[in-house]
Amino acid sequence: MALASLIIGCSERDDDNRGLRAALPFLGQTLIEYQVRQAAAAGASHVVVLVERLPAALVGAVDRLRRDGIVVELARSVADAADRIHPDERLLMIGDGVVVRQDVIDRAARVDAPAIFTLPDSADMQRFERIDADARWAGIATLDGTTLRRTVAMLGDWDLQSTLLRRVVQADAVRHEAAVGSVWLVDRAEEARSAEAQLLSGKGADFLPSSLSEAVTHFLLGRNIQPIWLRIGSISLSALALPAFASGWITVGALLLALAGPVAAIPKRMDGVALRAAKWSRFWRMGRDSLAACATVILAGRLAADGAGWGVWALGAILIGLMAANAVQDRLTNHSFLNAPVMAGIFLPFAFFGYPVGGLGTCALAAFAALLAGQQLVARKLRDMPLKQI
Missing domain, CATH: 3.90.550.10 (Spore Coat Polysaccharide Biosynthesis Protein SpsA; Chain A)
Known part of the structure; x- marks a missing residue:
C-alpha cells in the first residue's frame, strides 16, 4: 500500500x-x-x-x-x-x-x-x-x-x-x-533551540571539529543567517586569493582558499540536517573550483617569474586537470575524496616554509591518489549493481 x-x-x-x-x-x-x-x-x-x-x-x-x-x-x-x-x-x-x-x-x-x-x-x-x-x-x-x-x-x-x-x-x-x-x-522557542542542538550534535562538518561546527551553526540559526550568505562568503574568500597570489602573498592566498572550505561546509551541514535540498550546489562547487584553477595559473606565473622555471607551468596544468577529473568523479560517485580547499590546506605549510613548488607537486600527487580511490569506488559499485541495470 x-x-x-x-x-x-x-x-x-x-x-x-x-x-x-x-x-x-x-x-x-x-x-x-x-x-x-x-x-x-x-x-x-x-x-x-x-x-x-x-x-x-x-x-x-x-x-x-x-x-x-x-x-x-x-x-x-x-x-x-x-x-x-x-x-x-x-x-x-x-x-x-x-x-x-x-x-x-x-x-x-x-x-x-x-x-x-x-x-x-x-x-x-x-x-x-x-x-x-x-x-x-x-x-x-x-x-x-x-x-x-x-x-x-x-x-x-x-x-x-x-x-x-x-x-x-x-x-x-x-x-x-x-x-x-x-x-x-x-x-x-527555547525548546526548539534545544532540539536543534541535539539534532546537530555528533554531525560535524568537513574541515571543522564537531564542537566548533555546532557552535557556529547554533550562532547562525539563532540569528536567522541564511546559508546562501555563507556560500557567497566562501566564493568571496576564493576570489580574494587571486590578488593575493598575484601580489606574491602566497601563504595568504593559500590560507584564503583553505578557509573557503569550512565556510562552505557549514551551510551544507545545516541543509543536510534540515532535510533541505542544497540549491545550486553544483554551481557553487564549480565557481569555487574555477577560482581555484585561476589561482593555480596565477601562482604558476608568479613562481615562473621568480625563477622556478617553465616546469611549474606543466605542474600547474597537471594539477588543474586532476582537479577537474576529481570534480567530475565526485558528481558520479556522490562522494568527495579531495577538493580545492583541502588541496589548499595541503599546500599551505609548503608555502609557509618557502617550498611552494614542492607544495604544488604534493597537491598533484594527492589529487592523483584521490582519483584512483574514486575509480575503485566506481568499480565496486559496478560490481554490486545487478546485471540488468548495467
Missing part, C-alpha cells in the same frame, strides 16, 4: 508569543515544514497537514515545500483531512509539535500498521501523552486510512490526535520503543 502522512499542527505555543507550535522557527524553517520534509524523506507520497487556522508563516512554508516538489495539502478540519487520505493507504501520523530523529521516522514508515512508538514513563517524559502505567506516546504512529475515517465519523468534539491514539492502541498495535533522546516535544 502507498504511504501517506498526516501531521497535526493545531496547538498553541506555550510561551509569551502568540501563535502555533507548527509555526515555530526550526532549523531555518518552520517546525511543520521540517516535519513534512521528514515524512517525504521517509517515503510518503503525499502529506496532509491539519491546521485549524493558517498564519502567514505556514502559507510560506507550504509554498516552499511545493517548490521543492513535495506534495503537501492543507486540511482545515478533521473531516477535510480524512477526505484527503485514501482508505487503503498506510498512514504515518506525526503528533503536534513532535520532533523525532529521522531514523525513527524511517523505521515508522517501514513497519506494518497499526503500530505506535513509545517512550518509557519517566519523570523526563511527563509532557508526552500517557498510554498506560509503563509507556507514553512518542508522537509517531502508523495506521490506515480506514481507521482515520472511522475515527472522524465518531469524533464529535473530541481531540483527533488523542482519539486516534486510543483507537490505534485498542487495535492491538505493535509497540516500538523510541530511544530516549531521539524524540522531543516542542512547545516554545
Whole structure:
C-alpha cells in the first residue's frame, strides 16, 4: 500500500508569543515544514497537514515545500483531512509539535500498521501523552486510512490526535520503543533551540571539529543567517586569493582558499540536517573550483617569474586537470575524496616554509591518489549493481 502522512499542527505555543507550535522557527524553517520534509524523506507520497487556522508563516512554508516538489495539502478540519487520505493507504501520523530523529521516522514508515512508538514513563517524559502505567506516546504512529475515517465519523468534539491514539492502541498495535533522546516535544522557542542542538550534535562538518561546527551553526540559526550568505562568503574568500597570489602573498592566498572550505561546509551541514535540498550546489562547487584553477595559473606565473622555471607551468596544468577529473568523479560517485580547499590546506605549510613548488607537486600527487580511490569506488559499485541495470 502507498504511504501517506498526516501531521497535526493545531496547538498553541506555550510561551509569551502568540501563535502555533507548527509555526515555530526550526532549523531555518518552520517546525511543520521540517516535519513534512521528514515524512517525504521517509517515503510518503503525499502529506496532509491539519491546521485549524493558517498564519502567514505556514502559507510560506507550504509554498516552499511545493517548490521543492513535495506534495503537501492543507486540511482545515478533521473531516477535510480524512477526505484527503485514501482508505487503503498506510498512514504515518506525526503528533503536534513532535520532533523525532529521522531514523525513527524511517523505521515508522517501514513497519506494518497499526503500530505506535513509545517512550518509557519517566519523570523526563511527563509532557508526552500517557498510554498506560509503563509507556507514553512518542508522537509517531502508523495506521490506515480506514481507521482515520472511522475515527472522524465518531469524533464529535473530541481531540483527533488523542482519539486516534486510543483507537490505534485498542487495535492491538505493535509497540516500538523510541530511544530516549531521539524524540522531543516542542512547545516554545527555547525548546526548539534545544532540539536543534541535539539534532546537530555528533554531525560535524568537513574541515571543522564537531564542537566548533555546532557552535557556529547554533550562532547562525539563532540569528536567522541564511546559508546562501555563507556560500557567497566562501566564493568571496576564493576570489580574494587571486590578488593575493598575484601580489606574491602566497601563504595568504593559500590560507584564503583553505578557509573557503569550512565556510562552505557549514551551510551544507545545516541543509543536510534540515532535510533541505542544497540549491545550486553544483554551481557553487564549480565557481569555487574555477577560482581555484585561476589561482593555480596565477601562482604558476608568479613562481615562473621568480625563477622556478617553465616546469611549474606543466605542474600547474597537471594539477588543474586532476582537479577537474576529481570534480567530475565526485558528481558520479556522490562522494568527495579531495577538493580545492583541502588541496589548499595541503599546500599551505609548503608555502609557509618557502617550498611552494614542492607544495604544488604534493597537491598533484594527492589529487592523483584521490582519483584512483574514486575509480575503485566506481568499480565496486559496478560490481554490486545487478546485471540488468548495467
